[in-house]
Amino acid sequence: MSATTVDTPQEKRGSGSKSKYVPQDGCLLEVDDLYVEFHTEEGVAKAINGVSFDLSQGETLAILGESGSGKSVTAQAIMGILDMPPAKIPSGQVRYCGRDLLTMDPNERRHTRGPEISMIFQDALSALNPVFPVGWQIAEMFRQHRGMNKSDALERAVGLMERVSIPAARERVKAYPHQFSGGMRQRIMIAMAIALDPAVLIADEPTTALDVTVQAQIMQLLADLQQERQMGLILITHDLGVVADVADRACVMYAGRLVEKSEILDLYAAPAHPYTRGLIDSIPRVDQKGQTLAAIGGLPPNLTRIPPGCPFHPRCYLARDICSGERPELRELVPGRFAACHFSEEVLGA
Amino acid sequence: MTEQAIVETAHSSDANPVGEARSLGADARRALARNPLFWISATMIFIFVLMAIWPSLFTNTDPTEAVLSQARERPNSEAWFGRDIQGYDIYARVIYGARASILVGVFTTLFTTTIGAALGITAAYFGGWTDSLISRVTDIFFAIPLLLGAILFMSAFPSSNDPYFVVVFKVVAAISLLGWPALTRLMRSSVMQVLPNDYVQAARALGASPWRIIRSHVIPNSLGPIIVVATINLGAYIALEATLSFLGIGLQPPVISWGVSINDAIVGLRTTPHMLFFPSLFLSLTVLAFIMLGDAVRDAYDPKTR
């Protein structure tokens, strides 16, 4: 392979990058008081209700929560791939390098997808187009965004497939998605997402559909790539186990709100919200064999009828009168630690 | 939509028949009840069926009473749809003509669906040489063009002076003879998708008899697509009956049928368009009603297309 076809260091972000987007004080992405609702026949589902967080260069942020907590919707809102309608963004900002993506010219925004912000999905089999060869699908990034010719773009695709450790990449570049295993498909998805060296990579449940052994490999690959390219990585998952080693910070979502935000190690060591605590307690642990697995009772609320007060109170072991009457705001407990619970101190102390 | 697609979409909605089928079925029924198309088509079908059973409910005029002096008259206050070349009242002819179409449609659907379902289930459930045999026989009949085969059949058993119901039955037999293969294929692939499911495997493991498994597990879960297609086909069979009458080898005068009326009217299209319009309208509305009903049922059971 000739040197020009490999991702050369010169092309890396921050060293002679052609991007017109420059991070401000290292801050890549700021989500500011974002609201998303879905207008359906059953009523208005309030999927996201005032979510704020930020992501810095080289940082890995985990977004945790059960299904229906709004984590995927947040990702899709950042990416700009929500179906509108039924989705609607009544207020909020998503700033990339200081520019609000939500008010940006649609065509300009389109050109941020891929070169600036990129995303990988849970189910690579359905996320890849079944009728085009995988190499073609990766090469499409170079052809559409960089105007490369077919053979050069395919050559780059082979390089990327080799980078994500697909064996015999050159032979398999013409194969179709269904001809790969689940883990290999997810690698192809990752290769496609990092093709244009984006500053932000969003991974929506990247390992959920995979076998446990493969999960670890994919997480390792993501962590390596993040290190190598100094991307901001947003890892969305319901599985706290898979992110502990990779993430720097974590946001915990419940019913479309952040209920806790902190350094990941602090969060694991001592959760400040009963919900986070419930999530951590429900991870099976080898050292507690024989004990009953703690599960959070009940189900997440229907988003068309979110309970008043703290949305978690019907399932909360700590719930008191105030919880159903007054909604706790996200507040800073100690520097860098935020939680939305009236009794966070109690939870922390427990 | 292709038949295969119908099978697949219908199955995607009842992937879990043990736990959620009931609620899905209830959901589908609710969706159906909310769909205006369902009510419009059901009402239209009800009226046409009533017309077929009890035509005197709609008109007091004798459809065989020829008023030659008023032949070809345009619609007027006395003869609402006008009169045809023989001076028959077109409104009365159209009302009485419903019977032939409905009879042919209903019975052909009944026969093709029963044969198709029975053979399809047998082929898919027992597999092996049974499947091969049924599939090849199905292929043979499927390869004969439906219209040509029906023409041939009607010519082989010409009906000049047969009584009404015998002629109708011949048309039913002609279309049924060649119409069942499509439904057999559909049912076979539908059952093939049901068989690998855990609840069927569980019933087999528990030693349930084939008949019991078929009756209580296979049929309820694989019948959906065939019902949709059968409903839509019913309209198609009615149109086919009219085509045979139009070609002069299906129902023939003095039998009153829409196809016969249309055949009579086409030569005079220029001067007496009303003679063509009303029978065509009723025929089309009937076909339309069954297609819409089938569409509505499919949409209810397949939320994806909504």
Added chain:
Amino acid sequence: MGKYIVRRLLQMIPVIIGTTFIIYAMVFALPGDPTAGKCGERQCPESFVAEYREKYNLDDPLPIQYAKYMGQVVQGDFGTNQYGVEVREDLAKRFAVTGRLALMAIAVEIVIGISAGILAGIRKGRFVDNLVLVSTLVVISIPIFVIGAVLQYFLGVRLGLFPVTVSSEATTYELLLPAIVLGSLSVAYVARLTRTNLVENLRADYVRTAISKGLSKRRAVGLHALRNSMIPVITFIGFDFGALLGGAIVTEGIFNIQGVGGYIYRGIQVRDGVAVVGAVTALVIIYLFVNLIVDLLYGVLDPRISHD
């Protein structure tokens, strides 16, 4: 692939034998004397009848008759019709006309059906969508002979845009209106099938991926979604070619086209068994081959289908 084709070809043999036997049995079960009308107004002379019965093996049991007939067909001899013309010659001429008619109908399906379906699919729920849905429903529910007669009258007789009937030359221009009529039902199906598939594929995950790759809406829909949506549509159109050949009989009757349908229809009416069986046999064989080709094409269009 090669194995698959061989297996399919072998499977075809019993189907062809079975189909032609049924047709053969039905044709020779047609009531009336097969030699009636062969000698003008008069009763045929004894010697002619005997010769005729001998030639077509009419005194043998049906299966033997059939076997002898097929023995000839396999050698390319379809026999001669009542007028002493080689059926093979007749069929070549007739199939050329009906084949062209069917191909033109397919072209109409592709041009009108697919574009209407795409338009409706990408504007789901809007005016265009409802217009397409309603108009296709109307076309589907009106029998083809009414559509044919009405279009012939208005576009042909009244407005004079098209020739009213088709001459024996059957020029492309003459066949245009009949092709539209013949294809009308399928146009409606193609439009609806395209729409349904496009709507479904627009919601597919890979279209969302295409958008998140930063592709233009045009490319995500027009290439990624459409390429997948076209698989069942193209398959339908392929299968339809075989169906149109056998279903052209009504259209051919209305426009007086000298095609296969009319040939068979007239054959049935005058009890020309040799002509009918020959024509239907040819139809069935073409139909089966077209289906095989479409199945192979399906494997090319959808890489997930394997013919190994």
